[in-house]
Amino acid sequence: MATRLVECIPNFSEGRRPEVVAEIVGAITAVEGVILLDQSSDADHNRSVVTFVGPPEAVEAAAFAGIAKAAELINLDEHQGAHPRIGAADVVPFVPISGVEIADCVEIARRVGKRVGEELAIAVYLYEKAATRPERENLAKVRQGEYELWKEEIGKNPEREPDFGPAKPNPAGATVIGARSPLIAYNVYLNTGDVTIAEKIGKAVRHLSGGLRFVKGLGLLVDGKAQVSMNLTNYKRTPVYRVVEMIRREAARYGASITHSELIGLIPQQALLDAAAWYLQLDDFDMDQVLENRIQAAQGGDKAGPQVDDSFLDALASGTPTPGGGSAAAYSAAMGAGLAAMVARLTVNKKKYKDIEEEMFAVIESADGLRADLTAMVDKDAQAYLEVMAAFKLPKGSEEEQAARAKAVQQATLGAAEVPLDTARKAVEVMRLALTVASKGNPNAVTDGATAAALAQASLSAAGMNVRINLTTLEDKQTAGKMLQELDSLDKEAAGLGEKVAAAAKERGGF
Secondary structure, three states, rough: OOEEEEEOOOEEEOOOHHHHHHHHHHHHHOOOOEEEEEEEEEEOOEEEEOOOOOOOOHHHHHHHHHHHHHHHHOOOOHOOOOOOOOOOEEEEEEEEEEOOOHHHHHHHHHHHHHHHHHHHOOEEEEEEOOOOHHHHHHHHHHHHOOHHHHHHHHHOOOOOOOOOOOOOOOOOOOEOOOOOOOOOEEEEOOOOOOOHHHHHHHHHHHHHOOOOOOOOEEEEEEOOEEEEEEEEOOOOOHHHHHHHHHHHHHHHHHOOOOEEEEEOOOOOOOHHHHHHHHHHOOOOOOOHHHHHHHHHHOOOOOOOOOOOOHHHHHHHHOOOOOHHHHHHHHHHHHHHHHHHHHHHHHOOOHHHHHHHHHHHHHHHHHHHHHHHHHHHHHHHHHHHHHHHHHOOOOOOOOOHHHHHHHHHHHHHHHHHEEEEHHHHHHHHHHHHHHHHHHOOOHHHHHHHHHHHHHHHHHHHHHHHHHHHHHOOOOOOHHHHHHHHHHHHHHHHHHHHHHHHHHHHHHHHHHO
């Protein structure tokens, strides 16, 4: 299975105090699993860009750490710079690299945004693919008027209402968090100090003003030279060479020319190869002609599709008593939770399901939590059984030992009933989520939602048997009665949920 990697490229409003930037970078890299790929600072922009990559969980934690450190060290009331900004941690995008989709990055953006709002009391706006409003997809619109206007309007203008966090001014400003495809931050310098020429070219090339699609640009004066500063948001649809050639032609209109260009952060290899092929006029160029690509192909890459781990199934099939039916019940419900999350993820970030997007994100959050809990319960159930066996093996030579042994057996037996009962509770929670996605989610995945319910219902049945058999030897009949009563209630609810899921699948699936 491909390694799950997410890239994060936070932009911080500090480029003149290296010691501050170092502390922010240190907070990020202190998180285990994070790899720092690049960092660059610009004194004129008074801005630093940090690029790091890692597993989703590590990147999520590192992004929060960087935002927290920036809020501690940067005061926007004292900040000046050429680049537009609204916050200390100004913009924090998450980008899928391998083994993850853009929807996964949207979830990360929402979780980080919620945490920043709640724990740091910073207003957070979601943008690009994570945007909750169409007008917030464009970063420029979110950041319009920069920190100064935001500070005046927050709490007064409804359009400034944040997605997370308080609607009140903060010296750390606001943070814009989102998910997007790989972006190329690219600046072109001209042989003139006339910034109005760069401003006219920036207006000509940017899509918002009628220029090239997937190009955001503006003109700046940097080190006495006119600069066209750009973000290329989709280099496959609008390649770098096309942007450069348009700037070259526009500059010629004003008697100017390009002197050099620069990258801020990293660039995908494909973008450079596309530019090389275009300028060299390699019309029949094939990626297999790149030496390194041919070597990698010969050595073999990641196999396509998910790789099944048979270790748990092998353990089930072994001649040992653990893992047993209770563990299998938890695993079944965990698979159901995974399917419920899958259907929800196939529903979000699609215009036709925009009205239920918040509900689907709530399903994803709940389903992921249940899946983690149920996966952990696979081992908990096995451990509960081993504790019963250990209790029966306690010495029983004396009356005291017999009493201690009997007490330990009863405690372990109660534990062996409580674990599958908890599995049963969570299985019904999974069924509730399954009903939501089966009845409201993407209809193309309605049978996946129904399968989630079927797996959870099977889990409930299996867990219930484990509860009941353990309660037969429990001497505390009052406790046993309450547990059996709860189990009966869960069975009844599950039966109703199962019928509703089946009806939704039949209606929406057309079978």
